[in-house]
Amino acid sequence: MRHSLYRFIWLLSGCLIAFQLMGQPVADQPILVLPTDNQPLSLRGHMAYFLDSLRIRSLDDVMHPAISSAFRPVDSPVPNFGYISGIQASRPIWLRYRLHNPTTKPQKWLTEIDFWSFDQLQLFVVDDQQRILSISPVIGWKTPANQRIKNHRHYWFPLTIPAGQNVTAYLRIYKQRGAQLIPINFIPESSYESEVQKGYLFWGGVLFTLTFVAIMSLIFFLTTFAPIYSRYIFCLLGLVGFFVINDGFLNQFAFDEQFLLPRQNVYFLFPLILFYSQLTFVRTFLPLRHTPSHRWHTVGTVVLWCCVVGLIALTIERFVPFTPLVELVAVRLFTIIYWIPMPIIVAYIIISIVRRYHVREAWLYLIAVLPYYTLNLGQVFSNFGLIPTYEAVANFAYYALAGLFEVFVLTIGLAYRYKVERDKTEQLIKEHTAQQQRTYEAEVQTLALKNNLLVEKERIARDLHDNVGAHLAFVVTNLTHISDQAERQPVKDGKKWANQLRTIVLHTREAVKLLRETIWAIHQESFTVEEFGERLNQYINRYVHETDGLSVDVQLTGSTTKRLTSSQVLNLFRIVQEALNNVVKHARATEAIVQLNVQETKGINLSIHDNGQGFKLPDATISEQHYGLQNMQKRAQELGGTFRVIADKGTTIEVNV
DSSP: OHHHHHHHHHHHHHHHHHHHHHSOOGGGSOEEEOOSSOOOBOOTTSEEEEEOTTSOOOHHHHHSHHHHTTOEEOOSSSOEEEEEOSGGGOOOEEEEEEEEOOSSSOEEEEEEEOOSOOSEEEEEEEETTOOEEEEOOOBOTTSOGGGSSSSSSSEEEEEEEOTTOEEEEEEEEEOSSEEEEOOEEEEEGGGHHHHHHHHHHHHHHHHHHHHHHHHHHHHHHHHHOOHHHHHHHHHHHHHHHHHHHHTTHHHHHSTGGGGSSSTTTHHHHHHHHHHHHHHHHHHHHSOOTTSTTTHHHHHHHHHHHHHHHHHHHHHGGGTSOOOHHHHHHHHHHHHHHHHTHHHHHHHHHHHHHHTTSSHHHHHHHHHHHHHHHHHHHHHHHHHTTSSOOOHHHHOHHHHHHHHHHHHHHHHHHHHHHHHHHHHHHHHHHHHHHHHHHHHHHHHHHHHHHHHHHHHHHHHHHHHIIIIIHHHHHHHHHHHHHHHHHHHHSOOTTHHHHHHHHHHHHHHHHHHHHHHHHHHHHHHSSEEEHHHHHHHHHHHHIIIIIHHHOOEEEEEEEEOTTOEEEHHHHHHHHHHHHHHHHHIIIIIOOSEEEEEEEEETTTEEEEEEEEOSOOOOOGGGOOOTTOHHHHHHHHHHHHTTOEEEEEESSSEEEEEEO
């Protein structure tokens, strides 16, 4: 036990000695010589720092030789002391730099901390005899801008360097949460107004440009209602909020609004919105939903819901006080949620390029966001000490330039996309118009052809009626007259001639009847099944029931409103005529059923069945002797159908079209 205690004491002593050797006493710290032309100076390489682990060190403490020798040089271009997750881990930081005024007049300078979210800042200035020359008030993000040393969104500390003397400045910095990044500038007090004006001019131009592009995107959205423009507006507003927050404009011009969220959580709000707005834009600009990689779309949806969790994490502390452990867990969880859109965006870009879904768009987006996200990742790496903290990752002016570059490239890309979509739409409209024109011309030609056919039908019907019909009627009249004269005069075999003439009259009347039916069939372009059935009933009532005493029943089934062409009507009508004529002449039947079944999709079925004596066809073939059956078969074939005769309990004629 005693040996272990000795070993521990020796180890502790060695660490203390090493700590002392690694320190930088005031005497060894480089002195920055002030210029005589009042030009801004860089403190790089002239600063040292000390971490106050006890949190209670005063100026007298840090000036004590024991502590003074513990200061270490700031090796990074911009002082960065990593990332802290809460009050328990936070420690005050003391920055020290030495100045020499070689002139014979006092010089007035300003130390600027170019960041807004520090909890406490205080500057002490002492001379070589460790006499205090000035102590600034303690200021921080909770100090209104008009109550600070300079009414500005950043923190400005004046210090006066007496003529020909050396002074040492101690800057005490305390921050409870976030990156302990300290962008520090050193300028003559006479340059303050010009520096402030240049800053407001620069940021005014940046914010105006972003707002202007957002308004133009809104106009595009209202014009096209394309979702991509609404997503782009969301990204632009995220950028505006990011710069308003991070460069302190909210802290200066909307001081009370920053307390809507607990602590400094408003500092994380717009960066969170910015990253997730970029993800919503990428999901629309490089869509994967309808591709084999659609699972990444689902992953993106899940990640977007993480944004809601992040917003809850930022606000819940306002209602539920956190214990140190809960605070640590919440901060770690929020850090994951905060950065998780980045790998998903990278995955969208890689998948779109590798699988060649949206190659040009992916390269365009990659080029646009590469500078901005390089700076963001650079700050992350520098916060964890992986790389030095360069000026570019600590100065938000570079972020603004990178953001403007992103907006410039994406705006050009979206404008080109809009032009392509508009040209495509115009081309589709032209093609649609041309197609409509071709359809119209085809319809006109079809109507003209139909009109010519109708005119031709009218002409044929008129000729048949006026010429053939007139001649047949004349023949009938004269033959009737001759037959009457032959009966009255004593002509040898006059009775015989009269019978023959009457037979001629009968056939002629049949021809007139057929002629009328033909004219009826070709006079119209189409008929409904119901109209065809009515015509069949008229024919049967006039020429079958009255003359032959045969009972014929017409049955219509299926779709009675379906329209039949004049060719179908004429051929079906002739088949029914021929079949009923055969029934009258040969079947010795008393009943016949004409059944017509018309379906919208299954076609036409016609059957004529009688209860007569029937007959048999040798080899089930229709020979040349069966002239009427052959005619019916040809008419069925003209309709593209089948014809068959069934001799079973009478005779059935069946036609399927």
